[in-house]
Amino acid sequence: MFEEKSNYRRNLIKLSLLFSHMLWELRAIFPGGQFQGDTYNLTKTEAKEFWRKIFGHKCIVKWSLFKQHLKNAHNFEEGMEAMALKSTVDLTCNDHVSIFEFDIFTRLFQPWSTLLRNWNHLAVTHPGYMAFLTYDQVQARLEHHRHRPGSYIFRLSCTRMGQWAIGYVTHDCSVIQTIPENTPLYQALIQGFRQGVYLYPNGRDVNPDLTALCLPSQKGRIKVTEEQYELYCEMGSTFQLCKICTEREKDTRIQPCGHLLCRPCLLGWQKSDAHTCPYCRCDIKGTESILVEPYRPARDTTVGRREEDEEDDDDDDDDDDHEDVELVMKKLAAMKRASQEEYQVPSSSLAPPPLPPKQNMSSPCLSPKPHIGPSRLVKGHRNSSTCSNVPHTENHLYQTEETSNRQLQRDAEQSHTSLSQSGRKGLAPWSGPAHSGKKKKEKRREEVEDRSNLETDLLAQSQKSSQRQRQLSSLTFLEDINIDMSITKN
Numbered sequence: 328m329f330e331e332k333s334n335y336r337r338n339l340i341k342l343s344l345l346f347s348h349m350l351w352e353l354r355a356i357f358p359g360g361q362f363q364g365d366t367y368n369l370t371k372t373e374a375k376e377f378w379r380k381i382f383g384h385k386c387i388v389k390w391s392l393f394k395q396h397l398k399n400a401h402n403f404e405e406g407m408e409a410m411a412l413k414s415t416v417d418l419t420c421n422d423h424v425s426i427f428e429f430d431i432f433t434r435l436f437q438p439w440s441t442l443l444r445n446w447n448h449l450a451v452t453h454p455g456y457m458a459f460l461t462y463d464q465v466q467a468r469l470e471h472h473r474h475r476p477g478s479y480i481f482r483l484s485c486t487r488m489g490q491w492a493i494g495y496v497t498h499d500c501s502v503i504q505t506i507p508e509n510t511p512l513y514q515a516l517i518q519g520f521r522q523g524v525y526l527y528p529n530g531r532d533v534n535p536d537l538t539a540l541c542l543p544s545q546k547g548r549i550k551v552t553e554e555q556y557e558l559y560c561e562m563g564s565t566f567q568l569c570k571i572c573t574e575r576e577k578d579t580r581i582q583p584c585g586h587l588l589c590r591p592c593l594l595g596w597q598k599s600d601a602h603t604c605p606y607c608r609c610d611i612k613g614t615e616s617i618l619v620e621p622y623r624p625a626r627d628t629t630v631g632r633r634e635e636d637e638e639d640d641d642d643d644d645d646d647d648d649h650e651d652v653e654l655v656m657k658k659l660a661a662m663k664r665a666s667q668e669e670y671q672v673p674s675s676s677l678a679p680p681p682l683p684p685k686q687n688m689s690s691p692c693l694s695p696k697p698h699i700g701p702s703r704l705v706k707g708h709r710n711s712s713t714c715s716n717v718p719h720t721e722n723h724l725y726q727t728e729e730t731s732n733r734q735l736q737r738d739a740e741q742s743h744t745s746l747s748q749s750g751r752k753g754l755a756p757w758s759g760p761a762h763s764g765k766k767k768k769e770k771r772r773e774e775v776e777d778r779s780n781l782e783t784d785l786l787a788q789s790q791k792s793s794q795r796q797r798q799l800s801s802l803t804f805l806e807d808i809n810i811d812m813s814i815t816k817n
Contacts (some may be wrong), residue, residue: 385426390424430489462504472667548620550624
């Protein structure tokens, strides 16, 4: 019994480990002396769903029943593999599996998707795995490999259930034991191999390649609810912001309590020898990488639909606008036609202006008689008539323009005749036309001025006549009202 290498001493150590596991199990199911096995919170979400779906709120089941349902989720063979699995899961060796033992097993060989494959690579075939060893036994085992730095072995931690303890020989030939926190064992071994720390499992030359166990990291997604969004908006913050540093976004979930924070804050918290959650002081049994999806208000999700509806409404409005334009054009045409019929005046009411007298064609030079401008011709008509209208004005303008054009044509013919006669007599060809060209420009300028004056006078006259008609109509309307009032009084 007192000899460290005797079988009796080894059996005593194994029994002490069994008693230690039983104590941990009782503390987990009866915290504070009160039974809470039906509400025990498993660390891994997938493991929790598996247990609650199959076994409900039971805290312990027989190995045969557990093996049957576990085989449906993760296939394994009967015989030696099943026996090895039982020796790993059943920590208390009582032919039963408790919810506490299942929690420890899923934490040691995470993730859930490759649970039994990880167990095969790490506990069955790996030469560095040691079951039921204590801290002192690891120290004694590695004493034989001090001459070979990089030698290592790993075991279940006796002081932190659900975590691994790795003992290794350093470059200065000393033995150190460490516990990788919140990291799968295969990741810790791969990282240690790359750093030249974990090279020879139990002093052997061959180190198993565990890179096949590495899977693309699948982050758990957390969707922010509408209540959380409104609550944090009232506080002037966001749900995804880490509440410890208030600088980075949350990317890590503490298990099993489920509180969220950023990875740098968690590492800084753990470096201060704190193994509990910074929020609720619950024991940290594991961590999970997560991705927080911010809440999107309903108006953002329906923007596309609203835009489509607005486009449809715009198309309908365009069609209605085209129809309205057509109706308006028809109404305007009808009003214009009615106004023309109402204000139409016979063209015989105004006599055309008298033609100017013919000039002598035999004169050597142009000597036209003074031309009677359109403004002078209209003055007599303006004095004689009391009112006029727009169609009448247009007819008069057309007649005056036609008369002026005829006069210009006659002047041009006379000037051409005079030029030809002067050429025959030996006169200079440019002596007569130069003087006649100046006169024609002056005459054209006078005609343009007279025409503009005529248009201005006619426009003013039409405005005055329309104003007089409005006054007359208002007077007649008032007279009719007075007559009606007098009749009603009588």
